Amino acid sequence: MKPDVFFSPDGFLSLRANCKQVAVIHDINFAHFPEGLPRLVALYYNYFFPRFAKKANAIISVSSFSANDIIHTYGIDPAKVEVIYNGPGKIFPDTSVDVSKKILTKYGIRAPYFLFTGTLLTRKNIEGMLKAFDYFCEQSEQSYQLVMAGGKYRWTSSMENTYKKMKHANRVIFTGRVDDEEMGSFIQQASCMLFIPFYEGFGFPVLEAFSAGIPVVCSRVSSLPEVGGEYAFYCDPHHTGSIVKSMQEALVSVRDWET
Numbered sequence: 001m002k003p004d005v006f007f008s009p010d011g012f013l014s015l016r017a018n019c020k021q022v023a024v025i026h027d028i029n030f031a032h033f034p035e036g037l038p039r040l041v042a043l044y045y046n047y048f049f050p051r052f053a054k055k056a057n058a059i060i061s062v063s064s065f066s067a068n069d070i071i072h073t074y075g076i077d078p079a080k081v082e083v084i085y086n087g088p089g090k091i092f093p094d095t096s097v098d099v100s101k102k103i104l105t106k107y108g109i110r111a112p113y114f115l116f117t118g119t120l121l122t123r124k125n126i127e128g129m130l131k132a133f134d135y136f137c138e139q140s141e142q143s144y145q146l147v148m149a150g151g152k153y154r155w156t157s158s159m160e161n162t163y164k165k166m167k168h169a170n171r172v173i174f175t176g177r178v179d180d181e182e183m184g185s186f187i188q189q190a191s192c193m194l195f196i197p198f199y200e201g202f203g204f205p206v207l208e209a210f211s212a213g214i215p216v217v218c219s220r221v222s223s224l225p226e227v228g229g230e231y232a233f234y235c236d237p238h239h240t241g242s243i244v245k246s247m248q249e250a251l252v253s254v255r256d257w258e259t
Contacts, residue, residue: 013052023056025049027066027201027223031073033123036154050074062086065223066201085227088207100185107175107182113145114217114247115190117183117205119153124197125219125237127162130172132243133194137168139244144171146194149186151177187212192250195219196237203227215250217243 003019011025028049034042053059053074059081061067067081095103104110114133120126126148133146152174163169178186187193193209193216200222209216210231218224220234228234233253235246 011049011052013055015051015055020057021055022058022060023052024060024062025053025066025070026062027199028070028073029123029199029201032199033121036121036123056080058082060084062202063223063226065226069201086202086204086207088204088211095181095185095188099181100189103182103185104189107147107173109145109147109173109175109186109189111189112142112191113147113173113189114192114194115147115149115186115209116194117149117186117208118195118197119150120148120159121154122156122159123199126159128237128240128243129194129196130159130162130166132196132240132247133172134166134168135240136244136247137171139248144191145173146171147173147175147186147190149175149178149183187214190214191254192217192247194247195224196235196243197222197224198237200224206232215253217246217250 006014006017006019006021009024011023013021013023030037030042030045034046037045053070053076057080059070059076061070061081061083062085064083067083070076071078071081116129118124137144163172187208191214193205193214195203195205195216195218197219198221203218203224206216206218206224206227216228216232217235218228218232219237221237225234233246233250236242
């Protein structure tokens with residue numbers, strides 16, 4: 001049976017099919033940060049995705065930033081690109097306080113702490129986060145931790161050197177990849193989400209933190225101001241002082257709300 005429409009939720013299309021095709025392209029981070037993927041995978045993506053985008057009869061993307069990036073990078077007709085935002089849904093299970101405490105203890109995590117969720121990639125600005133946290137610790141009277149919940153998929157020697165030079169490296173917890181219950185506990189018990197990438201097509205951690213009622217410090221770049229709106233605490237991801245200032249402001253907002 002010949003299909004009327006082929007719908008691809010991950011952007012991969014057939015370049016030979018004659019039916020209409022709709023591609024969901026979340027972002028094209030690999031066009032700007034190819035080092036975030038294995039070399040052959042990056043080459044594949046950067047060869048085929050411009051062709052997929054041109055072949056598609058319609059493209060759905062998840063933010064206006066990402067849609068415009070696709071349009072301008074690949075020379076796509078804006079009329080065939082639509083924006084449909086992601087939503088957080090019910091991603092993480094409800095976990096009791098007692099269970100959450102056991103999960104945190106398992107990883108050596110204690111409150112208060114900042115939380116980063118995601119793969120540890122260059123474009124996620126891991127070095128900038130570590131430097132800012134180290135500087136924040138110098139100025140804070142409380143002994144905060146930084147929990148990095150994600151796999152070291154593309155951990156670099158530069159990241160390792162930055163980590164080893166930290167004065168407060170002992171306060172950084174690398175959990176690796178965790179399951180949904182553990183991630184839900186990390187988010188629910190965190191003081192603040194720290195998410196300061198150089199590029200992001202949408203930024204799920206922002207919505208996940210909002211859903212849990214914790215403040216977010218994020219970059220004022222790419223899609224993040226669009227997703228965070230007026231509720232996030234924004235910073236320049238290239239400037240340590242800007243990041244630290246937003247971290248401090250976010251924690252003040254929590255104290256003000258609690259009182």
